[in-house]
Amino acid sequence: MYHPRELYPSLGTGYRLGPPQPGADSSFPPALAEGYRYPDLDTPKLDCFLSGIEAAPRTLAAPPPLPPLPPALGTEPPPPSAPEGLHSLPGVSLSLENRELWKEFNSVGTEMIITKAGRRMFPACRVSVTGLDPEARYLFLLDVVPVDGARYRWQGRRWEPSGKAEPRLPDRVYIHPDSPATGAHWMRQPVSFHRVKLTNSTLDPHGHLILHSMHKYQPRIHLVRAAQLCSQHWGGVASFRFPETTFISVTAYQNPRITQLKIAANPFAKGFRENGRNEVG
DNA sequence: TCAGCTACCACTTTTGAAATGA
């Protein structure tokens, strides 16, 4: 048993993404790879946790793009039983563990607070995985991508598009702190991304995922078969997204029903429940 | 003027080191 946090103390944060290096051994045609970014290994932070591991090559192979994103928040029919995704890892599947909670939020229109210092997502993305090679090593990654090219505005009762989206911000990816770990490790128990933090600070120095406020986003989870964090040759890639995890980023909650749901479901907000801070008497 | 953002507040859970016990 190894202890990833000791080996890679910087793991669990997000890293700036950059384009594939020329000459990378991509398994996919350039056209399909377009739009997908990879950890930029030039960042000092990444170099930091790479020290001590083998001198790793600097480019990761490219998975193909994901299918089109779902329709407007809160208006879509119930999602299919399986997440949409693309595989070069045959037999591997992911399921959203806290799907019922996500569906509850999604039925109202999920909002996620973003702050300068970084705010966790609630609900968090928690998935269980099957079909991995128990002996092989894998990386688990999470990123958040814009759903469309619109900015949104809360109009008292619903979210409505309100102009063009802000220019896209630098892509970052969150590397699950257990990465890399064996398939047996990942399949042993659900994989939680509850430590992911979202920020609206474009100059964020902490590696949090940078988003624009009042924009609609979709989290994606990527599973990469690779012995090392920065292995030159990926043994395969599977990318997943769950339509019910779509959300709008805000700096303050707009929909009171979302506030109620957050208070009811998030243990840290217990003080705001009726039998908590607001209790009369 | 006002929508959106920030800092701070009170409250809660989580974390980890120290103390204690077997």
Place this chain on the structure above:
DNA sequence: ATCATTTCAAAAGTGGTAGCTG
């Protein structure tokens, strides 16, 4: 001496809100 459990203070995570800003 070692390991497991308990205790407790500090850190971190919540939404509310007043005030600021462009």
